[in-house]
Amino acid sequence: MGSSSTERPRDADVIVIGGGPAGASIASLLAMEGRSVLVLERDIHPRDHVGESLTPSTNMVFKRIGFLEKMEDAGFVHKPGACWTAPRAPVGKFISIRLGEFPPPGAFQLYTYNVERDAFDALLLRHAHDLGAKVLQGVNVHRVLFEGDRAVGVRAKVADGWERDLYAPFVVDASGRRCMVANQLGLRRKDPEFNQYGIYSWFRGVEPNPPGYEGFLFLHFLGLERAWGWQIPLRDGVWSIGVVTDKSDFTKSGRSHEEFFDSLVERNRTFRHVMKGAERIRPWWIEGDYTYEVERLAGPGWVIVGDAARFVDPIFSTGVDIATYSALYAFEAIDATLKGADEGAELAAYERRVTGGVEAWYQLISLFYRLQNLFTIYAIRPRFREQVVRILQGNLYIPESLERAREIIDRMERSYERVMADPSNLLRPGALDPARLAALR
Ligand SMILES: Cc1cc2nc3c(=O)[nH]c(=O)nc-3n(C[C@H](O)[C@H](O)[C@H](O)COP(=O)(O)OP(=O)(O)OC[C@H]3O[C@@H](n4cnc5c(N)ncnc54)[C@H](O)[C@@H]3O)c2cc1C
Known part of the structure; x- marks a missing residue:
């Protein structure tokens, strides 16, 4: 780390911009490890937010930070699975997937939750505070402060109040689709395929x-x-x-x-x-204006997590999944660095892990839009059902699940190509052909 870090005031070990699920999760993990962490949240929670259906894999992160009990106490609706309907299918006819049909290794409950995000986000942020994170609400971060290419802190402002520069060895951008760091550094790219x-x-x-x-x-x-x-x-x-x-x-x-x-x-x-x-x-x-990617997810003294790192279409309810897992992996990279590990190697590993998983989600979403019926066909075939269920359980960032996802993506790509090569294929009318796809781009 830069030599001048010792001369600057140090307001925390880590400053987190944004107190949504990504920010609150990483703040909880850091506080549990005894790190001093300062969360700066622009709004005053509870505040409304879209994204109410969770994946089962988020349970693992919530359990790790001791939050699951609070979710149960709050009485959020249990979500045991997902169903989908075709436009012209008779009323009441649907495909269903029970998320616990093939329990993930180490699963301790076979359901996840549907949550009102105002209540859920406020509870999670309060949880980070209870674990020892300092949470300031109504504080807007205007920009991240850099010395050379190293992030050293943030400039924060309270509406009609003080403006201050705050310093820490690490700045985590969890500002959601506001994409604080990516916009400041010109790293955000609008998705060419989806609008x-x-x-x-x-x-x-x-x-x-x-x-x-x-x-x-x-x-x-x-x-x-x-x-x-x-x-x-x-x-x-x-x-x-x-x-x-x-x-x-x-x-x-x-x-x-x-x-x-x-x-x-x-x-x-x-x-x-x-x-x-x-x-x-x-x-x-x-x-509107969502789905984008960010060229780099980390650099000296800074890490981007959650929506601030990338946003993919929410069809598979992946937003909070990505938010919590990127928070977990960013925590591991920061913690290791603060303990003396090589920062560049830790951040590169973080970036690889998150990018691999999110890219797999993106490819699945892209396939879904090209041929929605493919998912139905794969879900009802006993040979592929387990793979489909496991994808919908979330967490594509660990090597086994990523490999499984890539396998089914390859298979589905081949199926799509077969459908497109055969004008008489029964699935053809529902498929988005490449010419139309190009026109949409
Ligand atoms: C139509 C739609 C449907 C969706 N459905 C689902 C779903 O069913 N399930 C699901 O999991 N996800 C869904 N999502 C995605 C989900 O909303 C997000 O992925 C999730 O909220 C990301 O969490 P986050 O913590 O990264 O960001 P956010 O939840 O957006 O939190 C970011 C926080 O940062 C704060 N902030 C921003 N800028 C600043 C600043 N300058 N200074 C200080 N604070 C700042 C904001 O006030 C906010 O509280 C959906 C999204 C859309 C658009």
Whole structure:
């Protein structure tokens, strides 16, 4: 590390920008290790956030930081699996996957959770505080301070209040899609393939899931390229319902958000049926301009975690999975460095691990959009079912799961090519052909 680090004031061992799931997880891990950690969060929690359905693998990180009990006490809805419906399938006909069908090694429960993110994020940030992290809310980080190429701290400001430079040997960027470091260093690249757009809100009066499927997430395919809908049961009879589509479809439609949302719901028989008596209880929430990548995830004195590192389409509920695992691996790299290991090697290993897993998610998502029925076919074939279930369980960052994911990606790529090479293939009408794909880019 730079020699001048000894001359500067040291406000913490690690400064974390952002107190979402990524920031709160890494702050918890660092505090448990006895490190002094300062979390600077722009908002005052609880604050609303999209992303309510979790993967089972997040349980492992939550257990490690002693948070799982608090999630149980909070009474978040248990999510044992996921279902999906085809647009023209009869009402009530769906494909289902129970996430515990092939329990992951060391699994201690066969469900994950659906969470109201305002409550969940506030609880997790409070947990980091309880473990010893110093959490300042309402503090906006304006920029990361560098000396040469080494990050040495941040310039932070309270609305209408003090502005201060704060220093630490490590700065963690967990600022979500604000992408603090990547924007400052010009490292953020918009995804050339996707330009997705989400519209969602909370509802009451949604037709409950069929008996035996309580707590399941439902995905509804809409018979429209790059589009799907979600239906997530939350506590107290509230449902999170949203649609995702290519932004150009919304723009071309010339409709209001509400009309566009309704027109997409109408495209799927089951979706239409369950929404028949639904009443919206919150304003519309719009999410655009997402899916991007960041050229580098770490450098001297800085590490990027969670959405600030990359954002891929949320079809497989991977956001909090990536946030918690990147936090875990970044913690390991920082902790080892602070204990004297080689910083460059630790950060390079961090970057490889996270990039490998997220890239696999990205390829799966890209395949999904090219041929949605492939996933259905692979899920119902006994030969491939375990692989599909394991992917949906999350955590593609460890070598075994990454290898398994890559294997099925290769297989699915070959299946897609076979479908495209044969005009009479029954799956062909649902496939996004390369010419159309190029036009969308
Ligand atoms: C349409 C849609 C649906 C989704 N569905 C799911 C889902 O079902 N499941 C799932 O797991 N994920 C889902 N996601 C993704 C999920 O929302 C994110 O991946 C997740 O919130 C990432 O956590 P994070 O901690 O990295 O970032 P965030 O949760 O965004 O937290 C970042 C924090 O940093 C703070 N911050 C930002 N800038 C500054 C600054 N300058 N100074 C101080 N603080 C700052 C923010 O206030 C915020 O609290 C979805 C996303 C979209 C767009």
